[in-house]
Amino acid sequence: MTSLILILISALFFNGIIGRVKSISAGRKGPGIMQPLKDVIRLFKKGTVYSETTGPVFKLAPAVYLASVLVAILCVPFGHKAGLISFSGDFVFFAYALALGKFFCIIGALDTGSSFEGMGASREATYSMLAEPAFFLIMGSLALMTGHSSFESIFAALHPSSPMSWALAVIAAYIFLVLAMVENSRMPVDDPKTHLELTMIHEVMVLDNSGIDLGLIFVTGYLKFAMYAALIANLFIGSIPVGFGIPVFFAVQVLCAVIIGLNESFTARFRMNHNPQFIFTLACIALLAVFGVMLMSGQLV
Amino acid sequence: MFSQPLNGLSLWFMAIFTIVFACGAVYGTGYMKHYRGRPLRNTLHWINYAVAYISMMLLCVVENSITFLVCWEIMALSSFFLVIYESEKPETIKAGINFFIQSHISVVLLTAGFMMIAAKTGSYSFSAIPRYCVENNGMAAFLLLFAGFAVKAGFVPFHTWLPYAHPAAPAHISGVMSGVIIKIGIFGILRMITWFSIDFVTAGAIILAVSAISGLYGVMMAILQHNLKKLLAYHSIENIGIIGMGIGLGCIGVGNGNAVLATLGFAGALLHTLNHALFKSVLFFCSGNVYHGTHTLDIEKLGGLAKKMPWTAGLFLIASIAICGLPPMNGFISEFLIYSGLFGWMQGAEPGVTTGAVFSILALVMIGGLAILCFTKAFGIIFLGTPRTEIDAHEMEPCRIIPLVFEAMIMLSIGIFPGFYAKLAGSALECFPFASTSALAATTDLTIVGLAGLIFLLLIGFIYVAKSRHNAGRQVSEGPTWGCGYTEGTPRIQYTATSFVKTYVQLFSFVLGNKKEQKLPSGIFPTEGHFESESYDKLETGLINKPLGAYRSLMDKFSFLQNGKMQFYVLYGIIFIVFTLILTLLIR
Numbered sequence: 001m002t003s004l005i006l007i008l009i010s011a012l013f014f015n016g017i018i019g020r021v022k023s024i025s026a027g028r029k030g031p032g033i034m035q036p037l038k039d040v041i042r043l044f045k046k047g048t049v050y051s052e053t054t055g056p057v058f059k060l061a062p063a064v065y066l067a068s069v070l071v072a073i074l075c076v077p078f079g080h081k082a083g084l085i086s087f088s089g090d091f092v093f094f095a096y097a098l099a100l101g102k103f104f105c106i107i108g109a110l111d112t113g114s115s116f117e118g119m120g121a122s123r124e125a126t127y128s129m130l131a132e133p134a135f136f137l138i139m140g141s142l143a144l145m146t147g148h149s150s151f152e153s154i155f156a157a158l159h160p161s162s163p164m165s166w167a168l169a170v171i172a173a174y175i176f177l178v179l180a181m182v183e184n185s186r187m188p189v190d191d192p193k194t195h196l197e198l199t200m201i202h203e204v205m206v207l208d209n210s211g212i213d214l215g216l217i218f219v220t221g222y223l224k225f226a227m228y229a230a231l232i233a234n235l236f237i238g239s240i241p242v243g244f245g246i247p248v249f250f251a252v253q254v255l256c257a258v259i260i261g262l263n264e265s266f267t268a269r270f271r272m273n274h275n276p277q278f279i280f281t282l283a284c285i286a287l288l289a290v291f292g293v294m295l296m297s298g299q300l301v
Numbered sequence: 302m303f304s305q306p307l308n309g310l311s312l313w314f315m316a317i318f319t320i321v322f323a324c325g326a327v328y329g330t331g332y333m334k335h336y337r338g339r340p341l342r343n344t345l346h347w348i349n350y351a352v353a354y355i356s357m358m359l360l361c362v363v364e365n366s367i368t369f370l371v372c373w374e375i376m377a378l379s380s381f382f383l384v385i386y387e388s389e390k391p392e393t394i395k396a397g398i399n400f401f402i403q404s405h406i407s408v409v410l411l412t413a414g415f416m417m418i419a420a421k422t423g424s425y426s427f428s429a430i431p432r433y434c435v436e437n438n439g440m441a442a443f444l445l446l447f448a449g450f451a452v453k454a455g456f457v458p459f460h461t462w463l464p465y466a467h468p469a470a471p472a473h474i475s476g477v478m479s480g481v482i483i484k485i486g487i488f489g490i491l492r493m494i495t496w497f498s499i500d501f502v503t504a505g506a507i508i509l510a511v512s513a514i515s516g517l518y519g520v521m522m523a524i525l526q527h528n529l530k531k532l533l534a535y536h537s538i539e540n541i542g543i544i545g546m547g548i549g550l551g552c553i554g555v556g557n558g559n560a561v562l563a564t565l566g567f568a569g570a571l572l573h574t575l576n577h578a579l580f581k582s583v584l585f586f587c588s589g590n591v592y593h594g595t596h597t598l599d600i601e602k603l604g605g606l607a608k609k610m611p612w613t614a615g616l617f618l619i620a621s622i623a624i625c626g627l628p629p630m631n632g633f634i635s636e637f638l639i640y641s642g643l644f645g646w647m648q649g650a651e652p653g654v655t656t657g658a659v660f661s662i663l664a665l666v667m668i669g670g671l672a673i674l675c676f677t678k679a680f681g682i683i684f685l686g687t688p689r690t691e692i693d694a695h696e697m698e699p700c701r702i703i704p705l706v707f708e709a710m711i712m713l714s715i716g717i718f719p720g721f722y723a724k725l726a727g728s729a730l731e732c733f734p735f736a737s738t739s740a741l742a743a744t745t746d747l748t749i750v751g752l753a754g755l756i757f758l759l760l761i762g763f764i765y766v767a768k769s770r771h772n773a774g775r776q777v778s779e780g781p782t783w784g785c786g787y788t789e790g791t792p793r794i795q796y797t798a799t800s801f802v803k804t805y806v807q808l809f810s811f812v813l814g815n816k817k818e819q820k821l822p823s824g825i826f827p828t829e830g831h832f833e834s835e836s837y838d839k840l841e842t843g844l845i846n847k848p849l850g851a852y853r854s855l856m857d858k859f860s861f862l863q864n865g866k867m868q869f870y871v872l873y874g875i876i877f878i879v880f881t882l883i884l885t886l887l888i889r
Contacts, residue, residue, distance in 0.1 A: 047776030051783075053687055055607050057618070060761075063768055067760040074756070085756065087749040089641045093628060096636075096669070097757060100627040103673055107618075110681030110796070112782045113605070118686075118796020125677050126804045129670030136666045140647060140659060149644050197785055207783045212771055216764070276808055287659070294655050 002242065003078035003230060010253040011219075011226035012037055017254060021261025036222060040215045048211030053113040061108025062209065062216040068101025069223045076230050079237040079245050080156035090150050091139045095132065098183075101220070102128050109205040116197045120204035123272075127189070127201070130279040131182050137286035138175045141168060141293045155238035164296055169235040171289045175282055177256060180228030182279055184221050186260060189278065191269040199272065229256040309728030310495065311361040313571060314488045317578045318361075320711070321480040322354045324704035328586050329473035331701035335593055336386075346386055350474075353379040353482070360485055366415035366425045373411065377404040380482055384470040396469035403452055403462040407486075410449030417442045430496040439499040446493055447508070454486025456545060457515040460538045461841045464522075467534035468598070472589020475530060479537045480582035484574055487544055491570070494552060495732050501556030506657065509549030513664040516542025518840065520671040521812060524678065524802050525836040529588045529598045532679060533581065536624065539668060540577040543636065544570045546661060550642045555734050561744050563735040565642030571726045573635035576623065576715065579708045580632065583620040586705050587613050591683065594694040600682050600798045602692070607684040609694040614684040616705045621676040623712050626669055629754030631715035634722075634747070640665065641745050678801045687792040717755050719747040806836075814839040 016033035023030020050058065074084045075094045085093070106125050109117040143149050145168060146157035158165045182189050185202030197204050206217050233252035237245040270278060307315075329350070333343055356376040363369050381404070385397035415425070421437055422429040433439060452459040463483070467475045490508075494501075519538030526532035551566030553559075590613040591606065592598050607614035623630035643665065647658035688694075696702075715722050727738035741747075784790050806813060814837040822830035862873075 044771070047778065048772055049778050049780050051781060052779050053605070053782050055685070057607065057685060059768075060765060063765040064761050067757060067764050070760055071753070071757045075753075085749070085753045087746050087753075089637060089644065089745065090753075092637055092640045093633075093750065093753055096627055096633055097753075099625070099669070099673060100622065100757075103622065103625065103627060103677060106673075106677040107681045107685060110677070111607075111685040113686035113792070113795050114782045114784070115790075115794050115796050116783075116785060118801060121677065121681065122796065122801045122804060125674040125801075126808070129667070129674050129805075132670045133663055133666045136662055137659070140644065140662055143644055144647055144655065147648055149641070149648075211775070212768055216768065276804070283663075287663075290655075290659050 001084060002081055003076050003083050004073060006078065006246065006249055007073050007076065007223070007226045007230050010229065010250065011222040014225045014229070014253065014257050015222050017257035018261040018264070021258050022265050025262060025265040036218070040218050043210075043215035043218065044212055046211045048213060051112050051114075051208050054111045054208070057104075058108050058111040058208075059213075061104040061111075062213045062220075064104035065101040065108075066216045066220045066223075068097050068099075068104075069220050069227065071097045073223060073227050073230075075151060076227060077152035077155055077234060078230075078249070079234060079242070080152060080239070081242065082150075082152035086150055086152050088150050091135075094151070095135055099128070099132070105205060108209075112208045114208065116200075116204050117207055119198070120201055120207075123201045123275075124205060127182065127275060127279055130276055131179060131282065134175055134279075134282035134286045135179060137283060137290055138172050141286065141290040142172060144290065145293045145297070151234070155234045158235060158238045164293075168289060168293065171285065172235055173232045175286055175289075176228050176232045177259065178282055180225055180256070181260060181263075182282075183228070184224055187264045188267050188270050189275050194269070199269070225257075225260075226253065229253045232256060307362060308495075308732050309730070310488075310491060310732040313726060313729035314484065314574070315358055315361050317484065317575050318354070318357050318481045320708075321477055321578050321582050322350075322357075324582060324586075324708055325473045325477040325480075326350065327704040328476070328589070328701055329471070331698050332471060332473050332589050332593070334698075342386070346383065349379040349382045350477075353383060353477075357481065357485060361488065364427045366419065366427065369427075370408065370412060370415065374408060376482070376485065377401075377408065380404075380474075380478060383474045384466050384478070386471050386474065387469070390469075393469040396465035400462045400466040403459070407449045407452035407459075410445055410452065411489075414442050414445035414449060417445065427492075427496060431498060434496075434498045439497050440504070443493065443497050443499055443504060444507075447490060447504075450486040450489035450493070451511070452486070454483050454490070454541050454545075455515075455538050456511055456541060457518045457538065458840050458844050460515065460519070461838065461845055463537060464526075464531050464534045464838070467537070467585075468528055468530035472530075472585055472592060475533070475588070476582035476585035479534065479585055480578040483537060483541065484578060487541070487548075487570070487574055490545075490548060491567075491733075494548070494555070495734075501552045503556075505549045505552030505554075505556055507549075508545055508552055509657070509661060512542045512545025512549055513661055514542070515539070515545060516668045517664055517671075518542075518812075520668050520675060521809060522836075522838060524671060524675045524805060525813060527600045527798055529591065529600055529679065529683065530585070532600075532675070533584050533588060536584075536672070536675070537577075537581060539672065540573070540581065540624070543639065543665070543668065544573045544577065546665065547571075547573060547635070547639045547642070550639065550646060550661075551733060551736065553646065554642075554736075558735060559646075560735045560737065560740045562642055562646050563733060564730065564737060564740040565638050565645065565744065567733050567736045568723060568726060568730055568741055569635050569638035569642060571729055572638060572715075572719075572722065573632075575722070575726075576631040576635050576712070579712050579715075580620040580623040580630075583616055583705050583708050583712075584624065586701070587617040587620065590697045590701055594697065595692045597692075600679065602690045603683045604689040604792065604795065605685065605687045606694055610684075610696045612696060612702045612706075614680075616702070616709055617684065618680055619709050619712065621680050623716075625672045625676055627673075629713070629716045629758045631712045631719075633754070634715060634719040634750065636665070636669070637750060638745065645744070674802065674805060678798055682796075682798045682801065686795050689792050689795065689797070717751045717758070719751045723747050812839070814842065 015036040072094050075090045077083045106121040109121040142154050146154050148154045190201040233249045237248050356372050359372040381401045387393045418433045419425050422433045455463045516539050519535050523532050523535035547566045547570030551563050554562030554566055594610055623632040626632040626636040643658050643662050647655050730736045816835045818833040820830050
């Protein structure tokens, strides 16, 4: 329950902080921290336009997308305090629930019959297929090191005192952060502010969504960021009391947002055909992490 | 001759076979209405359907290898006749003969395996096999029988008959074949594990490796297919791979005496057998509806069918979610069990084991991701968007919808109440050494997994209803799809199945076979040019077509003997007689 409330709170600010960081580093005055929230409220007040081509799948897709992220958030613990849904192997459920959201996002885009959205759908399907192994492998390496197989027990067993925990936590944090950027189609994989449909991934899939549908998709994006940042925070707060955990949690959230903002300010988007390499590199790093853990625990020799 | 009383494993498979055969029969009555003009052939078809069902039931209960082989042959022959129902089409006959030959390769391998055992023990009863294993190393016989069953089940590289036989058969037969007839191979492999006592760690590792490759190869080839039924056929190979991964894990658990691993592996395999039987038959039945609704199975020609065939579209969507192994459907439960087994196995802390587990996990994750790519393509291109060609589609009659709804309901109930179905599979699970329902209950709380799925479903429903309520008071209007300023688009500019998977094809071109044929227009007045690209199965070319071609060209060298002149044939006869006479004289 703690994690759910904290993630919901930080989701309110996450994208605002990214926006602030970007505007400050660009020397602009820029929008306020609450701007993303205001955008959503504005969208919720508007009416909706549906394409004539679309059917029930298109209307259902945003709901499934949001539900998938919410149910995944329910699995996220707060350090050693389990999330609302917690069982042995819950991270498999976490990943597969998110995949259902993506499944509907993709077919929702195909429902419009637009060639742009087909393009985005194709990219999303291919890239998420390449990104998925990284998550499983890094969770596998954490499970291997701690000997547990649920989020809460894995995080509780990560002690900041052991250097190996630290090393793995840092690698895992990197992978979760980049995964969050890939999943939300941020730089360097995709540029959310681009104006050319041909170069978009996620944005082009939601071209035909409007009103509350678009609002829900925005909300889902914010929640996804906060969820991944919460996973990163969990790597470090597993064994400290909740009282200290909460400030660390928020510090990690802000730090993640700042890193993403800085990254977007100072890097350029990859060429589309370099993306698969970049995304699959994550899986390779995770694989190295697994072998590192095996080496340390004497299972390789 | 029969097992007394029936063991749990047989009962589990008999239940699966019965459900799918029954649904297939109801669906088939609707499907066959399109072929009403030929009563004799239809009678023969339904007789064969019944014979196939009975032979499958018998295969589950017999306890003697000769009887088993006879029943196996009856099953193979009757399913051959079922496949070639539309025998007036040359490609159907070709696919049928291919299936016929390959199912007899399986018979040969099985016969050899059973004979090996009978030669040593002098008994054809299955109860002699444990005795055989005590006196001999049973590995050779085990692998022979495994290969025999693997041909039927469709493990790579014995899979080449599936992509031809399934599209050729009528839809209800494809559904039954993919849903249950290939499962008799799985049943055989599982039965075998209960008989043999061999080095199960090695056997399990072999099964796991073959299965992981089957799973990956099946789904990678499936993505390329443009014929809906061929796509589904390749997906059967993928799912057989997933089932096999469960079996392999279970075997390793048995070999190590690891109760948790054995339980999770076999439970995953048993549940996935049921799950695959359900969702794959639904998918094939849907493909039959699409075929009769539009008279084509070419994905590239379809589109926008969801508006005209809403029931078929909905059922196809539900089954697609299930086959991708996504919660809250049933496919997730069995894949979850196999994942749990793999993660548990990885922590076994034995040298070398972890590497195997890591690569198996990687394979399973990739299978999941590729399946999503494949089924978003299949569902999205066939049922969504606008029709790509002029097609007058229409929904099918209720008897082609109701059995599918029934199966979809079972699928959902497995996803939400997996604990109940795990209990049902309990007596089948306990046929295996070390595996037990109590170990299953102790390691994974399936009730919570089901509950999580239920929460997911309720959340989706809640958000959808809230969204519709919210929209009720606001202006909701319709307009054309955003065309980026271009207003005169035709349905032809939509993304096609080929373009949807283009990036994937480029990424994995080192595995996939792709033939390109092009003739560029040239000269000052270019007349014609064409471009054609076609995917092919590299394994089929390499393992079947090339050796067969080499064999044929070798045999061609002797074709001068068969020159069609009577005198020469008389001469051959004389040479033969003289040769035999000399041989008998010499031996004396």
